[in-house]
Amino acid sequence: MAELNIKRHRRLRYNPLVRDLVRETVLTKNDLIYPMFVVHGENVKHEISSMPGVFQFSVDTLVEECKEVAALGIPAIILFGIPEHKDEVGSEAYAADGIIQQAIRAIKKEVKNLLVITDVCMCEYTSHGHCGLLNGEEVLNDETVSLLAKEALSHAEAGADMIAPSDMMDGRVYAIRKALDYKGFTKIPIMSYAAKYASGYYGPFREAAESTPAFGDRRSHQMDIANTNEALREVETDIAEGADIVMVKPAGAYLDVIYRVKEKFGMPTAAYQVSGEYAMIKAAAQNGWVDGQRIMLESLLAIKRAGADMILTYFAKDVARLL
Numbered sequence: 173m174a175e176l177n178i179k180r181h182r183r184l185r186y187n188p189l190v191r192d193l194v195r196e197t198v199l200t201k202n203d204l205i206y207p208m209f210v211v212h213g214e215n216v217k218h219e220i221s222s223m224p225g226v227f228q229f230s231v232d233t234l235v236e237e238c239k240e241v242a243a244l245g246i247p248a249i250i251l252f253g254i255p256e257h258k259d260e261v262g263s264e265a266y267a268a269d270g271i272i273q274q275a276i277r278a279i280k281k282e283v284k285n286l287l288v289i290t291d292v293c294m295c296e297y298t299s300h301g302h303c304g305l306l307n308g309e310e311v312l313n314d315e316t317v318s319l320l321a322k323e324a325l326s327h328a329e330a331g332a333d334m335i336a337p338s339d340m341m342d343g344r345v346y347a348i349r350k351a352l353d354y355k356g357f358t359k360i361p362i363m364s365y366a367a368k369y370a371s372g373y374y375g376p377f378r379e380a381a382e383s384t385p386a387f388g389d390r391r392s393h394q395m396d397i398a399n400t401n402e403a404l405r406e407v408e409t410d411i412a413e414g415a416d417i418v419m420v421k422p423a424g425a426y427l428d429v430i431y432r433v434k435e436k437f438g439m440p441t442a443a444y445q446v447s448g449e450y451a452m453i454k455a456a457a458q459n460g461w462v463d464g465q466r467i468m469l470e471s472l473l474a475i476k477r478a479g480a481d482m483i484l485t486y487f488a489k490d491v492a493r494l495l
C-alpha cells in the first residue's frame with residue numbers, strides 16, 4: 173500500500189506530455205542572433221580553426237550564407253569586420269566603403285527578413301588591436317567615443333538595422349544615440365554590450381576577428397570578472413544613455429549577472445554565448461566526451477532560463493535546424 177504523500181513532485185514528470193505542459197522555459201528560433209565575420213576578397217570561406225563550423229566570409233559568400241540563415245528562420249545576425257589595412261586610428265571602422273559598410277549594403281539588397289546588427293568597436297581596425305585611440309598604452313575614453321559615434325553612423329548610413337557598441341567606453345551609448353538622431357536615424361535601436369567582462373572566454377574570437385591586442389589587455393575598460401553590483405551600475409547607465417537592449421557577455425559563466433540584470437531592470441536583455449563557450453562544447457563533443465547536441469541545447473536553455481530574451485550564439489544555425 174502506498175503512503176499518503178501530498179508532495180509527490182514526480183507526478184508532473186512521469187508523462188512526457190505533462191512535462192511539456194509544465195515546462196517553464198522554451199528556446200525558440202526568435203531568440204537567436206548569429207554572429208558572422210566578414211573579410212575583403214571574393215569567394216572566401218575560411219574556417220576558424222578554434223571554432224569548427226564558423227567562417228570568415230567575403231561579401232559575396234556572406235550574402236549566400238545570410239540567405240541560408242534567413243531561410244532557417246533565424247531573425248538576426250551581428251556582423252564583425254576584418255579590414256584590409258589596420259592603422260592607429262582604425263580608419264576602416266568608419267569608412268563609407270569599409271568592409272562592414274559594404275557587407276551591410278549587399279545583405280540589405282539581397283536578403284529579405286534578416287535583421288542586420290553591427291558590432292561597433294575599434295579593436296578589429298586598429299594596428300595595435302586596442303578598442304580605441306591610445307595615449308602611450310592608455311586607451312583614451314572621450315576621443316574614442318567620438319570615433320565610435322562616427323562608426324555607428326556610417327553603419328546606419330549603409331543600412332544597418334541595429335547598432336551594438338561593444339567597446340565599454342564610458343558615455344558611448346549617449347554619443348551614438350545623439351549622432352544617430354541628429355542624422356535622422358531615430359528609429360534604429362541600440363543594443364549595448366552593457367556588462368562586458370574582461371574574460372578568458374574570448375580567445376577563439378580573437379583568431380576569428382584578428383583583434384588580439386599587441387600589448388596589455390582590456391582590463392582598463394572591460395569589467396572585472398569578480399563583480400556583479402558594478403554590472404548593475406553599468407547597465408543602469410547605458411539605459412539612462414538610451415540603450416534599448418542591454419547585453420551581458422559572456423553568458424554561460426555569468427548567469428547570475430543575466431539574472432540580476434533582468435530582475436532589476438526588466439529590460440530586453442541579450443546574452444552573448446562567446447567563442448570560448450562554443451569552442452569548449454565543440455571540442456568536448458568532437459572527442460566524444462559529451463553529447464554535443466544535448467549540451468548545446470542545455471547551455472542555451474540555461475542562458476534563457478537565467479533571464480535572457482535573446483542569445484548571440486555561434487550555434488544559431490545548428491539550433492535552428494533542430495527547433
Ligand SMILES: [Zn+2]
Nearest residue numbers: 293294295303
Ligand atoms: Zn574592442
